[in-house]
Amino acid sequence: MKRFLLGAAVVLLIVFGVRYCENQQNEREQLAQNSQLIQEQIKNVGKLVVTEGNFSQVWSYKDSKKFYLDVFSARKKALIVVNAKVTVSYDLSELETEIDQENKRVIIKSIPKEELNIYPDIQYYDVTQDYLNQFEASDYNTIKKxxxxxxxxxxxxxxxxxxxxxxxxxxxxxxxxxxxSMGWTLEYNDMPVNSQNDFNDIKL
Structure with missing residues (x-):
């Protein structure tokens, strides 16, 4: 009887040991799968996010130069119409993240800064210029700035x-x-992100 009980106990230990190892293996495989899915999502997010806008402005440019002890002056002026395309972009391929598989954490370490680009289309109208004060490259550069x-x-x-x-x-x-959805924690600036609204408090 004792041998039977001892044998039964050994069998139970072996069964529980095998199941424990199987569960551990399944958990490791699930963690690896989740980690891979998260990496794929981060890769999909890692693109250039661009917001565009158009801005217009009309203003006049005037300049004059004095000659001969300020007796004579030479003038130039123009009406300037500007239509500018503006883009504000975030290059999320530069998003820095770390995956802590053991503790089921995804850590956003760095969010790229915004990049502002202005592409002005400048048109000149009603251009008048005296012989001694004509439009030059330096004028156009100044106007563009x-x-x-x-x-x-x-x-x-x-x-x-x-x-x-x-x-x-x-x-x-x-x-x-x-x-x-996977039961992982997302963190930024050493703080957990507990809802989508938490992103609104992020200082970019």
Whole structure:
């Protein structure tokens, strides 16, 4: 009887041991699969997110030069019409992440900064210039710099940047949705992201 009980105990230990090893193996395989899915999602998110806008402006340019002890002056002026295409982009291929498979964590280590580009199309009308004060390359360069600075101020006062951030958050939320569905934790700045709304508090 004792031998029977001892044999039964050994068999049970072997069965439980095999099942434990199988469960451990299944968990490792599941972790590896989840990790791969997350890596694929991060790869899919890693694209260029671009928000475009168009800005227009009309202004006049005037310049004068004095000659002969300020007795004579030479003038030039033009009406300038500017139509500028503006893009605000985030290159999410530069998104830095770390996958902690053991603790089921995905850590966003760095979010790329926005990139602002202004492409002004400058048209000149009603151009008048005196012989001694004509338009030169330096004038056009100065005008372009002033135009770009002026458009940039308009961009800062518009909603294009916030729209771009909303698109960025939408892309990052895809990572949260996947990790959350798998029971993983998404972190940024040493803080867990507990909902999609938490991304709105991220300082970019």
């Amino acid at each position: 002033k135009v770009t600075a002026s458009i940039k101020k308009k961009v800062e006062a518009s909603s294009i940047k916030s729209n771009a951030q909303n698109r960025l958050i939408s892309e990052l939320s895809k990572i949260y949705i996947l990790t959350n």
